[in-house]
Amino acid sequence: MAVCKLYGSIGSLATMRALASLFEHELEIEFIPIDLKTEQNKEEGFLSLSPFGQVPVFQDGELTIFESRAIMRCISHIYPNSGKEQIYMAPKMQGIVATWIDVEDHQFDPPASKLISELIEKPKNGLPTNEAAVAEEEAKLTRVLDVYEERLTRTKYLGGDKFTSADLTHLPNLYYLMATPMRRLFDKRVHVSAWCNDIMSRPAWSKVVDMVEKAKV
Known part of the structure; x- marks a missing residue:
């Protein structure tokens, strides 16, 4: 099997998802870093792969896909692992x-991403945190997590009885939110908390976290 390529920026939510x-x-990949600070993503060569200049980009032979959720879905269908497919x-x-x-x-990503921007990036x-914006987005995320709590009283994972891409897609935002005061929103919901601990302890996700932490050094 040929080695797949992933063009991305370590630490970006979308790259982490892919x-x-x-x-x-368990795919063998070649990771090709794209420096967003120097706007490498706006260079002609990269734009030929991702016309909107966004990371990541996945290449598998003649197949080229951008948009992280599309990459996630595609990988699940092309490379199913017997008993472990997403x-x-x-x-x-x-x-x-x-x-x-x-x-x-x-529903989940918009408030989560805005909270990460206000509480971590700014x-x-x-830059100062906009406390009014934090309160507004916290209220939105609270409503989403109430729905999740109810769902997870009936199924172990969001998509049913096994871990799937429906769970995996949340991991990047969870990684950052758990380092903010918003963690309390997850911890106070019994089923949501158990779900978070479960999916964030997966070996594959630990590999992603290790890459992100090493990139901070």
């Missing part, structure tokens, strides 16, 4: 997983 999927499927083979169950991936994209760059 890496997690690749590691879950999808269900039954179409109805695939629909359930797809629903919760979309929930993460449209202070790191010497």
Whole structure:
């Protein structure tokens, strides 16, 4: 099997999502770093792969895909691991997983990303946190987590009885949110807390975290 390539920036939410999927499927990859600070993502060569200049980009032979959730879905279908694949083979169950991936994209990610910006990115760059924005996004995330808590009283994972891409897609935001005061929103919900501890302890995710932590040094 040819080695797959992933162009990305360590620490970016989208790159972390794609890496997690690749590691879950135990694929041999060549990671090609793209420096966003020097705007390498806006160079002609990279734009030929990702027309909007966003990381990551996944290459598998003649196949080139951008957008991290599309990469995650594609990998799940092309490289299923028997008993460990991040999808269900039954179409109805695939629909359930797809629903919760979309929930993460449209309901969970927007407030989570804004909270990470306010609580981590702004202070790191010497900018003041907008406390009103934090309160607004915390309220939105609270409503989402209430839905998750109810869902997880009935199934071990969001997509059903096994870990799937519906869970994996949350990992990058969870990694950063757990380092903020927003962690309390997860800890106070019994089923959400157990779910977080479960998916964040997976060996594939630990490999991603190790890459991110080493890049900080």
